[in-house]
Amino acid sequence: MRLHVDWTACDGRGLCAELLPELITEDEWGYPVVRTDEVSPRLEKAAGRAVDRCPALALHLLRR
């Protein structure tokens, strides 16, 4: 699975970086920086939760 941020929708609310610190950090303006978009099976559940909680529905989990 692969993480994808829809930049036309992202509002930089910061929930994803809290829920998935393994893969996402914040830049100085609070927008997400995806360190690596590769989601290991171990992190799939946490990634799904981050996708589910995004207030802007801007985070997506794509199967490649």
Next chain:
Amino acid sequence: MTDALWYFGRGTGLVALVLLSVVVALGVGARSGRTAFGLPRFAVNLVHRNAALLAVVFLLGHVVSLYFDPYAQLRLVDLVVPFAGEYRPFWLGLGTLGLDLLLAVVVTSLLRHRIGARAWRAVHWLAYLCWPVALLHGWQTGTDGTTWWLRTVAVLCAALVAAAVAWRLSPGFERFPDRVPRKRPVLEEAR
């Protein structure tokens, strides 16, 4: 036994009003993008959602108990269609309207991923209409409307929501107040 329904209806209604006020304040808190009371952002968001679901449960208890209360004489339409009732139709109708609005806000929120962010946000603005409607209904309709303790609780709820809305409208509301709004530069270029 019939009195029990009446007591239950009043109690659940009051709790629902308090919960709704907390839900609105937490919604504003979630929107601010800030952490609160030592809770991370996602937790503020989740407490907001769960308190809303709990408010729905109390509201259903409120409506169902008063439906079976022989004194209130509600018909099924009164639970769904506002302003059709026999007894204090306007103030009762506000309660029905509030329930309809609440269900709209909650159902669209649970289907957020299905209906998209734009439609969800449009319906979610109705929260700001739902709350005052519920407050007025509680203030005017029931047995307890004029008691000092209901008025005290209602005034505290109103103070909480007023403070939240004032904060929402203040310039320092967002976590990054200086952040350039994402869409504005495009619009200004086009001008």
